[in-house]
Amino acid sequence: MKMLFVEDEPILLEEMESYFSSHDCICEQAITFGQAEQKLKNYMYDVVVLDITLPDGSGIDLIEGIRKNHMETGILILSAKDSLQDKLTGLNLGADDYLTKPFYLEELNARVNAIYRRKTLKGAEQITFDDFTVHPSSKSFFFKDSEISLTRKEYDMLIYFVINKNRVVSKASIVEHLWGDHFDQSDNFDTVYVHMKNLRKKLCNISGKDYIKTVYGMGYKFTH
């Protein structure tokens, strides 16, 4: 996947780039509106992560240009403004998703992947690990040829883990992914644990392999 990060904060750029690079993405960055405009003119990207507030312009104004040149490019707006108006304007102009700062890299990764699957792969992609296959378009999950039934939360959690494999995913980030950010976090850690335990048991019973590890005090890590 080829990505462009448009963001004026160097530390965030560094974090995003190092994380997405470790997931086999080709990453490029632009720290100003002008730079982003130049890169978007010359190259094609699968997904553009766009900060709205840039020193020399608004990321919103880049959307139309991207849409005109490359219909297939996915656009995710990353904004510090939790402004409904910006969100609506962005989505109306053709952005695919909107994420508010501060955010979890895992969440950004999950959303970028969803956009990528939907736009570039037209929903035809399967996510596989060992003998397991996830079909995101039909929200189904297979081991070899037999379908495994998962609850909706287990399914959401599985995708979140698989997309963010080999990384310690914090419980707080899972809570936000599963239930949104309106809820009081610590209350729901127990429920996260229950879902994780059930999912882990299901995977373990079928394959005999334990995919999910608990990292003390931090969260969970999915490896295969």
Place this chain on the structure above:
Amino acid sequence: MRLLSKISYYHFWLSAVVLGITGCMLFLFLRKEISKEIEEQLELQTDMVAEEIHMGRTVAFPLVQITKGDESLMKLPKIFKDTLIYDRLQKVTEGYYYFVESKKINGQPYRIKVMTTYIGWDNYSKTIIYIFLSIAVLLVVLGTLVNYFISRRVWKPFLINLKRMKGYSVSSKEELQLTLTDVTEFKEMNNVLTDLAARGKREYTALKEFTENASHEIQTPLSILKTRLESISQQPLTEQIAHLLNDAKQATIRLSKVNKGLLLLAKLENNAYTDVQWVSLEDVLKRNFDLMEDLFQHKGLRAELQIQSKKVFASAFLMEILISNLLSNALSYAPKDAQIVVNLNEEALEITNEGKPLSFPESKLFSRFGKDSQGYKGNGLGLSIVKQICTLNKWNVKYNYEKHTHRFSIHF
């Protein structure tokens, strides 16, 4: 009381008092003048009667009494008074004036009494009252008419501007446009209002920019904190450092939630959510409930939904927040295995959950950060956001506690 009614009211009483006083004065002056004339006339008549007697002619008029007497008669005074006499034709007693004087004619003392009627004095007073009443009625009717036309012409720009002011909001994009007028006071007021509106708008924009900038300025460092802390989490850590790191993470999350909540409240107060549409509360409730079902289950909460279809004209975004805040409040504060009842009908939304009584005064329930921290888990803003959303939609939100049950109700 409307200004015009007030003016008419004072106008009416002023006319009544002025007319009353002038009417009485007219009546009294006239009566004085007339009785003076009658006295003069009667004195003249007495003199003429005396002259007749002096000439040796017999005087026999119906309303003249002549009494002969001795010297003592001469000591009696002149009297001019009114009296009542029965009119046998009209069968009523009528008011008369009489004049008595003692005179010595040809050496013989006489007492002469002459009488005359008021000559329609009653009619005079009636006429005066009628005239003054019609003046009063005319003054009130014409005064009202004049006021009405004044209101149509002079007050019109004022009323139009008042209406525009009512509809004006500093958050709207349009400038305040006021109708011109030629009345100095109104002109002055228009200037003040336009100035005030412009200043309000400037300050509103500044505030809005400030909240957005503050948000940006806080959210970006928070993002850095959050991602950096997650990066540290990827390293192999000792239990002790993991514990410290976790505390830092929790604090970051809390800070980011408080910041978001405060921003939301600021925007609600500025009425920034103008994306109103018909929203089915039933759908919002079901969707949120669906999302939280496992959380309820895990806590062993028995949830009962009594939901009828209900649509409200409001911001969809705010309705999501309203419902999820109320449900998450019930989820957080209901003890294990408690019952939660959600009731939605045409008039009201009611969410009840069993639980212990509040540990702080009820009046602080909806205020920001108003609760004592003990046993309190939220960011302290959830219910004030609920309250603010309800206020914005002119709904009434109430809380009460009875029979171990907390009850939140919103009346549409």
